Amino acid sequence: MTVPPDRGVSRRSFLKGSAVVGIATTGLDAAAGAVRPTRPASFGPGQHEIALLVNGSEQKVKVETRTTLLDALRDGLDLTGAKKICDRGSCGGCTVLMDGVAVNACLTLAMDAVGSKLTTVESLTDKDAVHPLVQNFVQCDAMQCGFCTPGMVMSSLACLQKRGKPTVEQMKHDLSGNLCRCGTYGRVMEAIERTAQAGGK
Amino acid sequence: MSQHPAQDPSDGVEITVGYKALPGQQDRFEKRTVEPKTGDPLPWDANTQFQVVGTDVARVDGLAKASGRAKYAYDITFPGMLHGALLRAPIAKGKLKALSLDEASAMPGIAAVVALKEVGNKVRFVGDAIAAIAGVSQHAVRDALEKVRAEYEAEEHNVDYNVAEGAPLLDANGQVEDAWPEAKEIEEALGKAAVTHTGTYRTEVQTHSSLETHGGVAKWNGQDLDFWMSTQATFGVRGELARALQGRGIKVGTVTIHAEFVGGGFGSKFGAGIEGLACALLAHAAQKPVKLMLDRFEEHTTTGNRPGALMQARAGVDKDGKLVAWDWRSFGHAGFSGQGGSVAVPNYYAIATKPRREHKDLAIDTDPPRPMRAPGHPQGWFGVELFLDELAAKAGIDPLAFRLQNDREQIRQDQWRFGAAEFGWEKARAHQNAADARWRRGVGLASARWGQLGNQGRPAHGATCRVHQDGSVEIRSGSQDIGVGLKTVMAVLTAEELGAPLAAVNAIAGHTSDPSGPAAGGSMVTPSLAPAIRQAAYRAKLQLREMVAKHLGVPVGDVDCKNGKIGTGTAQLPWAEACKLIGPNPIDVRGERLANFEKPFHATQCGAQFAEVEVDTWTGIVHVTRMFGVQDCGLVIAKKQAESQVLGAMIQGVSYALHEQRIMDKRSGRMLNGDFLRYKITGPKDLPELRCHMHSIANGHDSVGAAGLGEPPSVASAAAIANAVFHALGAPVRHLPITPDKVLAALASKKA
Numbered sequence: 001m002t003v004p005p006d007r008g009v010s011r012r013s014f015l016k017g018s019a020v021v022g023i024a025t026t027g028l029d030a031a032a033g034a035v036r037p038t039r040p041a042s043f044g045p046g047q048h049e050i051a052l053l054v055n056g057s058e059q060k061v062k063v064e065t066r067t068t069l070l071d072a073l074r075d076g077l078d079l080t081g082a083k084k085i086c087d088r089g090s091c092g093g094c095t096v097l098m099d100g101v102a103v104n105a106c107l108t109l110a111m112d113a114v115g116s117k118l119t120t121v122e123s124l125t126d127k128d129a130v131h132p133l134v135q136n137f138v139q140c141d142a143m144q145c146g147f148c149t150p151g152m153v154m155s156s157l158a159c160l161q162k163r164g165k166p167t168v169e170q171m172k173h174d175l176s177g178n179l180c181r182c183g184t185y186g187r188v189m190e191a192i193e194r195t196a197q198a199g200g201k
Numbered sequence: 202m203s204q205h206p207a208q209d210p211s212d213g214v215e216i217t218v219g220y221k222a223l224p225g226q227q228d229r230f231e232k233r234t235v236e237p238k239t240g241d242p243l244p245w246d247a248n249t250q251f252q253v254v255g256t257d258v259a260r261v262d263g264l265a266k267a268s269g270r271a272k273y274a275y276d277i278t279f280p281g282m283l284h285g286a287l288l289r290a291p292i293a294k295g296k297l298k299a300l301s302l303d304e305a306s307a308m309p310g311i312a313a314v315v316a317l318k319e320v321g322n323k324v325r326f327v328g329d330a331i332a333a334i335a336g337v338s339q340h341a342v343r344d345a346l347e348k349v350r351a352e353y354e355a356e357e358h359n360v361d362y363n364v365a366e367g368a369p370l371l372d373a374n375g376q377v378e379d380a381w382p383e384a385k386e387i388e389e390a391l392g393k394a395a396v397t398h399t400g401t402y403r404t405e406v407q408t409h410s411s412l413e414t415h416g417g418v419a420k421w422n423g424q425d426l427d428f429w430m431s432t433q434a435t436f437g438v439r440g441e442l443a444r445a446l447q448g449r450g451i452k453v454g455t456v457t458i459h460a461e462f463v464g465g466g467f468g469s470k471f472g473a474g475i476e477g478l479a480c481a482l483l484a485h486a487a488q489k490p491v492k493l494m495l496d497r498f499e500e501h502t503t504t505g506n507r508p509g510a511l512m513q514a515r516a517g518v519d520k521d522g523k524l525v526a527w528d529w530r531s532f533g534h535a536g537f538s539g540q541g542g543s544v545a546v547p548n549y550y551a552i553a554t555k556p557r558r559e560h561k562d563l564a565i566d567t568d569p570p571r572p573m574r575a576p577g578h579p580q581g582w583f584g585v586e587l588f589l590d591e592l593a594a595k596a597g598i599d600p601l602a603f604r605l606q607n608d609r610e611q612i613r614q615d616q617w618r619f620g621a622a623e624f625g626w627e628k629a630r631a632h633q634n635a636a637d638a639r640w641r642r643g644v645g646l647a648s649a650r651w652g653q654l655g656n657q658g659r660p661a662h663g664a665t666c667r668v669h670q671d672g673s674v675e676i677r678s679g680s681q682d683i684g685v686g687l688k689t690v691m692a693v694l695t696a697e698e699l700g701a702p703l704a705a706v707n708a709i710a711g712h713t714s715d716p717s718g719p720a721a722g723g724s725m726v727t728p729s730l731a732p733a734i735r736q737a738a739y740r741a742k743l744q745l746r747e748m749v750a751k752h753l754g755v756p757v758g759d760v761d762c763k764n765g766k767i768g769t770g771t772a773q774l775p776w777a778e779a780c781k782l783i784g785p786n787p788i789d790v791r792g793e794r795l796a797n798f799e800k801p802f803h804a805t806q807c808g809a810q811f812a813e814v815e816v817d818t819w820t821g822i823v824h825v826t827r828m829f830g831v832q833d834c835g836l837v838i839a840k841k842q843a844e845s846q847v848l849g850a851m852i853q854g855v856s857y858a859l860h861e862q863r864i865m866d867k868r869s870g871r872m873l874n875g876d877f878l879r880y881k882i883t884g885p886k887d888l889p890e891l892r893c894h895m896h897s898i899a900n901g902h903d904s905v906g907a908a909g910l911g912e913p914p915s916v917a918s919a920a921a922i923a924n925a926v927f928h929a930l931g932a933p934v935r936h937l938p939i940t941p942d943k944v945l946a947a948l949a950s951k952k953a
Contacts, residue, residue, distance in 0.1 A: 064340060071339065080276035081269020083464075085412045086497050090877040093412060121269035130264065138263035141841040144849055145684030146266030147412040147464030153267055175885040179877060181412050181465050182684055183852030185888045187845065 050114050054079065055123035063110040069103075070094045072110035073120060081121035081150040085179070092178030093147070095154040096120050102158035104177070121150040124157070132198060133157055136191040144182035152178050156192045165196045212236075216246035218802035218901035220612075223619040223831070223894075229611065233901050235798040241732070242698070242739040244798075245836065245906060247899035252764060253697045255837050255897060261689045261708055262462070262682070271462045274417035275494050277429040282418065283312050285335040285483045285493035286342045287476065288349050289503070290324040293358035293566040293870025297322050297331065301350040305334060308348055310341035313486035317479060324353060325537040326567050327871045328503040333479035335491045358566040360865040362509065362534050365563035369511070369532060375936065376401040377513045381528060384557055390526030394517025397526070398592040402514070402584035403936040405862035406534055407507040408500075409573055410882055413464020415504050416476050416494035419484035424454035426481060430473065431494075432458065433466035433683045434720030435713050438473040445478045451485055460711040463683040468572035469505045470683075471720055501875035505571025506863060508542040509534035512584035516552075522598045524607050527552040530559040531581070536569030545577035546585050547648060550607045566870055572722060574850070575651065575912035579857055579919050583937055586647040586920035591933055600646060600924065601626055612807040613648060616831045616896065620646070623894065624811040624829040634929065641816045642826075645924025649808030649832065649917035653909025654797055654902045655728035656719045662729055662794040663716035666695060666737035667787040668745060672777040674699065674706045675787075676734060680718025680726050681711045685911055686842030690727055691734050693839050694905065698738035699745075700762035701776050716791060724909025729794055731838065731905040737792025744790070748782040749774055801902035806909060808832040808896075810851065810917040812889075814925040818948055821941030825855050825922055827890040835908030837897040847893040847914040854918020856883035859938050 047062045054077065061076035073079040073096070085093035087106050094105040097119035124131035133156055136142070143149040152175065159166050159174035166174065171189045180188075214237065219230040230247060237243055245251075265271040290297075297318050306314045313335040318324075331351055336342040362368060370378040376399075391397050417430035426446075432438045435458040443456045463470070480493035495504065510531055517526040527550075533542020542562040593603035601621050608614060621627070626644065634641040656662070667675040676695040682688045691708035695701070709715065716733075719725045742762050749767045750757035752774070759769040767779040810830040816823050832847050860881040864873045874880045893914075900906040919937060926944070927933040932951040934943045 066340065074276075075278075075338075078278060079269075080272065080278075083273075083275070083412070085414075086877040088497070088876055088878060091412070125264070125268035125270070130268070134264070134267045137267035138259050141260055141263065141845050143260065143263065143266050143684075144686075144845055145412070145463060145465040146262075146271055147273060149266050150269035153269070172885045172888065179412070179882060179884055181410055181467070181853075181882065182845075183849030183883070184845065185852065185885045186848060186891050189885075189888075 050111060052110070052113055052118060053116065054118045055120060061110070065109070065111060067110045068106055069096070069108040069110045069113045070105035073105060079120050079122055083147055083150065085147070091148070092155055093151040095151040095178065097154060097158060100161070102155055121153050124153065133160065133191065133195045136194045137188070140187045140190040140194065142184055142187040142191040144184055148178060148180040152180065152188050156188060159192060160196060166192065214243060216244055216901055217248050218899050219247055220896065220898045223615050223896065225622055226615040226619055229615070231802065233800060235901065237904065238795045240740070241736055241795055241904050244901065244904045246901060251697060252700070253693050253703055255840055257841050258689060258693060258703060258839055260686060260842055261692045266462070273413055273462045273464050274429040274431040274460065275413055275464065277418040277492070279418070279420060279490040282490040282492055283335040283337060283483070283487055284339045284342050285333055285480055285491045286339070286346060287330045287479060287499070288332040288334070288346050288351065289499065290329040290331055290353065291327060292324055292353050292355045293327050293360060295324045295353050295355040297324060297351065298354045299350065299352040300331065302332060304350065305345040305348040308341065308345040310337040311345045312336055312489060313483045315479060315482045315486060317475060327869070328499065328568060330475040330479065333483055333493070335483035335487050358870045360565050360567055360870045361867055362511070362563050362565060365565050367561055368563050375403070377511070381515070381530070382559065384528065386555065387526055387528045387557060391515065391517045394525050395520040396592065396596040397515065397517040398588070398595050399515035400513070400588050400591060400935060402512045402587060404509050404580040404583060405937060406509045407573065407857060407861045408863060408880065409467040409469035409505060409571070410880070411465030411467060411469060411500070414495040414497065414500040415470060415474055417480060418490055418492045419481045420490040421484055421488065424452050426453065426456045427459065428456065428477070428481065429459045430477060431463050431470060432460050432473070433463060433470040433681055433722065435460050435679055435681050435711060436717055437471055437720050438477060439713050442473045442477060442481060445473070446481060449482065458713045460681040463681055466683045466721060467574045468576065468722060471572070471722060474504070497877065498875040501880060502872045503568050505568065505573070507573035508570035510542065510544045510580040510584070512544060512581065514584060514588040516588070516592060518592060518596050522593070522596055522603060522606050524550055524552050527556045529557060533560065533562040535562040535564050536567045537564060538569040539564030541570035543577045544581040546581040547650060549610050549613070549650065550589070551609045567865065574853070574915045578912065578916040579854070582647060582916050582920040583923055587923045587927060587933055587935065590645065590924045590927055599630065604646070604648065608648065610807055612803060612833060612898070613809055616807060616809040620809045620811055620829060620831045626811060629813060630928070639817065639819055641818055641929040642813065643816070643925045643927070643929025644811065644813045645921045645926070645928055646809065646811045647917040647920035647924060649810065649913045650805055651724055651909050651913035651916065652805040653724040653728055654801060654804065654900070655732070655794070656725050657796050658717070658719070658729065658794050662718045662733055664691070664730060664734040664737045664792045665716055665789070666741040666792065667789045668741050668780060668783060669787045670780055670783040670785065672705050672780040674701055675709060676706060676737065677709045677715040678718045678730055678734070679711070679713045679715040680730060681721055683721045685721065685726070685846060686839050687726055689839045689842050690731065694731060694734045695738040698735050699742050700764060700767065702765050705776065724911040724913065727838070728835065728907045728909055731907040732903040733792040733794040735792065735905050737790055740790040740792060741788045744788045745779060745783070749779050752782055797902045802898060802900045806833045806835070806913045808913050808917060810921045812918070812921040812925045814922060814929055816926060816929045816944060821944035823859055823926055823939055823944060825859070825887070825889040828918070828921070830893040830914055830917070831896050832893065832910070832914050833896040833898050833908070834910035834913070835898055835900040836906040837895045838907055840895060843895050843910060844893055846910055847895070848891050850914035851891055851893070851918045852883050852888065853915055855887060855889065855922065857937065858919035858922040859940070862938055
C-alpha cells in the first residue's frame with residue numbers, strides 16, 4: 001500500500017491509526033499545469049473556505065474541519081457521482097482518486113484533500129468524449145440500479161491504471177472494497193477486461 | 202403474422218404459442234385462437250420476426266449511470282435547500298414520557314422542528330421515529346438532535362423468536378418438538394410410504410440493504426408539493442403522502458412524485474414512510490426545500506426486512522420414489538405488527554394426498570418485515586428443496602432424477618434436462634471427495650417459480666407516446682425503473698412497433714405527471730406496462746402511416762413501418778423525413794393496458810438453478826464456485842438487462858445462503874450489525890463463475906407476452922447452494938446462513 005505524500009490526518013487514520021485505503025497508480029495527471037492550492041494555516045470551529053483541485057480546476061468550497069471530502073464534493077460542489085452509502089469506508093460507493101490513488105471520500109477530511117489532485121467520475125465523460133471504461137460499463141450492462149456504479153468505475157479505473165491487464169483475481173482484489181446489492185460484479189469485471197484488451201486506461 | 206390489424210378481430214385470430222426447443226430438448230408449440238381488443242395491435246407470437254426485441258441493446262440510461270450524472274433522489278439539490286434528519290427511540294418497547302424540542306429549535310442553523318410522536322404514544326421498536334429536524338447543514342442538524350429532550354417509560358421487550366409468544370418448543374438438535382396437529386389422511390399416507398423423512402429448517406432475518414437509503418427531497422410551491430423520492434411505487438406514495446399531510450391539517454394541491462433513478466428497493470420502498478412524511482412536513486414548516494435521507498443504521502433497522510422462518514416438513518415416497526405424502530408447517534419471524542412473516546412453498550411437486558400447509562407469525566419488538574424480492578419464497582424453497590434432497594438421499598435417488606419424477610411442469614422438465622447437461626450435472630455429482638480431503642466439493646440444484654402475467658389495472662395502466670417532427674419519440678410512464686431496465690424495455694418496444702431507430706426513442710419514467718403504472722413489486726411492471734407501451738406506439742404508428750400514405754399517394758393499408766423506413770415498395774420515406782410531415786404539434790397518443798387473453802400458454806414462470814460449492818472442512822468456510830440458471834420470463838424484450846437480473850439474483854442468493862443475518866441484542870433490543878462492516882453481503886471476492894440462459898417463451902397472454910422476471914430467479918439460488926453443501930458434506934446444514942460454525946457442527950454430527 002502506498003500512502004500519497006502530504007496527506008495529513010484522514011478521518012480513518014485519525015480514528016483507527018491506519019493509513020488511508022488506497023492503491024498506487026501510475027498517476028492520472030488531470031491537473032497538469034494547474035497551481036496546487038495550499039491549506040489554511042490554522043483551523044478553528046465554524047466554516048472555512050478552502051480550494052480543492054478537482055478534475056483539473058481549482059474550486060472554492062466552504063467546509064468545517066469535520067466535513068468529509070465526500071460531503072464537500074456533493075454538497076459544496078454538486079459533484080454527486082460519488083455516493084454516501086455506508087459512510088464508514090466499507091462499500092466503496094464514494095471512491096475518488098486522490099493524486100491518482102483510489103480513496104474513500106467518506107473517510108477523507110475535505111481539508112486533508114487541499115493540495116491534492118482529485119479526480120471524480122464526472123471527469124471521465126465530456127460532451128463528446130466518453131472514457132472507454134465508461135463505454136464498456138454501458139456495453140457490458142455492468143449496472144442495474146446504478147447507485148454503486150460511479151464507485152465501481154473509479155475502483156476499476158484505479159485497477160486498470162495500476163495493472164494494465166489485470167487477472168480475474170487481481171480485479172476481484174481491487175474491487176473488493178466496493179459493494180453492489182444488485183449483483184453486477186461479473187459484468188463490472190467484463191468491462192475492465194474489455195477496456196484492458198483495447199489498451200484503454 | 203401481419204403487422205396490420207383486422208378491422209374486426211372479434212372472430213379471433215390464430216397465434217402460435219410456446220417455445221423453440223432448448224438445446225437437446227423438443228419444440229413445444231401450440232395454436233391458440235385469441236380475440237384482440239378493439240384498438241389493440243395483433244398479438245406478437247412465436248412466429249414474429251423481431252428487429253429489436255430480444256437483441257443485445259445497451260441500457261438506455263446506462264451512460265447516465267456509469268458517468269455519475271444520473272440524479273437519484275439523494276443527488277437532487279436546490280439553492281437554499283435544508284437537510285433533515287430524524288430522532289429515533291433508543292428503547293424497544295414503552296411510551297414517550299416527555300418531549301421538549303425548544304432547545305433544539307434554538308440551535309444555530311435550525312429552520313424547522315416537527316414532533317412525530319406525542320407524549321403518551323407507544324414506542325414499538327428501537328428506531329421508532331420521535332421527531333424531525335431541518336437545518337442548513339447535516340452537521341447543524343446532528344448537533345440539534347442532541348438537544349432534543351425525550352424521556353421514555355420502558356416496558357419489558359423481547360427480540361428473540363425462540364421465546365416469542367406461540368413459538369414452538371425445539372429439541373436439543375433444533376428440531377420442532379411439538380406434535381403435529383392431527384391429520385388422518387396424511388398419517389395414513391405416511392404409513393403406506395416406503396421411505397419417510399422429517400426435518401426442521403430455519404432462516405434468519407435479512408435486510409434489503411438497498412444502497413440508496415430511503416428518503417428524498419421535498420419542495421413546496423404554495424399548496425403543491427414536488428417530491429424527489431427513492432421509491433418503487435410512485436403512485437402509491439403520492440396517495441399516501443397526500444392523505445397523511447391532509448390528516449395533519451395541511452392543505453394539499455398537487456402532489457407530484459419524481460423517481461427517475463432509484464438506488465435499489467427490493468421491496469422495501471413501497472411506502473413514503475415516516476421519513477417521507479417528516480421530510481414533507483419539515484419543508485412545509487420551513488417553506489424551503491428539504492432533503493432527508495436515512496443513514497445506513499436506520500436503513501438496516503427501520504425500513505423492513507425479509508422475515509426469518511422456522512419450517513418443518515414430513516413426507517414419504519413410494520418404492521419408485523414418487524411423493525405420496527406431504528405435511529408442512531412454518532413460523533414466520535414478524536416484527537411488532539405480528540404480520541408479514543409468511544412462507545411460500547413449491548406447489549408443483551406432485552403429491553397424492555391433499556397437502557397441508559400451516560403457518561403462524563411470531564411477533565417480537567422489532568421493525569416489521571416488508572416484501573423482499575419473491576417474498577416468502579427463498580426461505581420456503583430452501584426448506585423444501587433441501588428436505589427433498591434429504592428424502593431422495595434416504596431413498597437412494599439422485600436429486601435430478603427425483604425432480605424429473607415428481608415435477609409436473611413440462612417447461613421445467615425441459616429446463617432440468619437442459620440445465621443438467623449445460624452444467625455438467627452427472628459428472629459433477631459423481632465426484633467423490635476423498636475421505637480425508639480438506640476441501641470437499643458438491644453440487645446441488647433447485648427449482649424456481651413465479652406467477653405474474655401483468656396487473657391489468659383498475660382503471661387501466663397506460664403509457665404516452667409522442668412522435669415529434671424532428672424524428673424524436675417520447676415514450677412515457679409514471680411507473681419507476683428501479684434498475685430492472687424498464688426504460689430500456691419501453692424504448693425497445695416502441696422502436697419495434699414504430700420501426701423507428703432505437704436511438705430516436707427517449708424513454709421517460711418515474712414522474713407521476715405521466716400515465717399511471719404499477720409499483721415495482723411482484724415482478725409486475727414489465728408485464729403490466731408492455732402491452733400499454735406497445736399499444737401507444739401502435740396508435741402513433743397508425744397516425745404516421747396515414748400522413749405518409751397521403752403524402753406518397755398510396756393506400757394506407759399498404760404502408761408499413763420497418764427498419765427506419767415508412768412506405769410501400771419503392772415509395773418509402775426514411776424515418777426522419779416521414780416525421781417532418783407531423784408539424785409543430787406532435788402525434789400524442791396514449792396506450793392502455795387491456796385485459797389478458799383467456800388461455801395463456803402457461804400461467805406461471807419456471808426456472809431451474811444449479812450450484813457447485815467447495816467447503817473448507819478445516820475452517821468451515823463455504824465458497825460457491827459456479828452456478829448456472831435457466832429462467833423463463835415469457836418474451837425476453839431486452840436480453841442483456843434480463844440476464845443482469847438473473848445473474849444478480851444468483852449473487853443475492855449466494856449472499857442469502859452464506860452471509861446475511863440480522864443479529865439482535867436481547868438486552869437493548871438493538872441490531873448489533875446494522876452497517877456494512879458487520880452485516881456482510883456478497884462482495885466481489887465471493888463471486889462464483891455465473892452463467893444464465895434466458896428461456897424466451899411466446900406465452901400468448903396479451904399483445905406482447907412479457908411475464909415477470911424480478912422475483913423468479915431469486916427463488917432457487919440459496920436452495921441450490923444448500924443442496925450443494927449437503928452433497929459436499931454428506932450432512933445437511935438446515936439453518937441459513939450457512940456460516941462456518943454450522944458447517945463444522947454438521948461435520949461433527951456426521952462423525953458422531
